[in-house]
Amino acid sequence: MHRYVNDEAHSDINGFELSSDSITVEFSDGTVYLYDCSSAGVANIQQMKQLALSGKGLNAYINSYAQRAQAVRIR
Numbered sequence: 001m002h003r004y005v006n007d008e009a010h011s012d013i014n015g016f017e018l019s020s021d022s023i024t025v026e027f028s029d030g031t032v033y034l035y036d037c038s039s040a041g042v043a044n045i046q047q048m049k050q051l052a053l054s055g056k057g058l059n060a061y062i063n064s065y066a067q068r069a070q071a072v073r074i075r
Contacts, residue, residue, distance in 0.1 A: 001026055005055040012059050016052040023048050033070040040069035
């Protein structure tokens with residue numbers, strides 16, 4: 001899992017892992033969710049990937065657009 005670096009503020013996200021059609025996100029409370037194209041939509045997954053790589057805005061985006069779109073709670 002890649003460390004999520006948020007340079008501007010504290011984030012509830014610790015890390016992420018990307019695949020071709022999904023993003024796995026680890027939150028600061030230890031929960032890990034898999035978001036994929038079938039659950040969150042292609043556009044949302046692409047945006048989440050860009051935000052994860054930039055280290056800015058992923059938590060806010062998930063809270064606004066994909067909070068209930070996770071495919072699987074891994075832990």
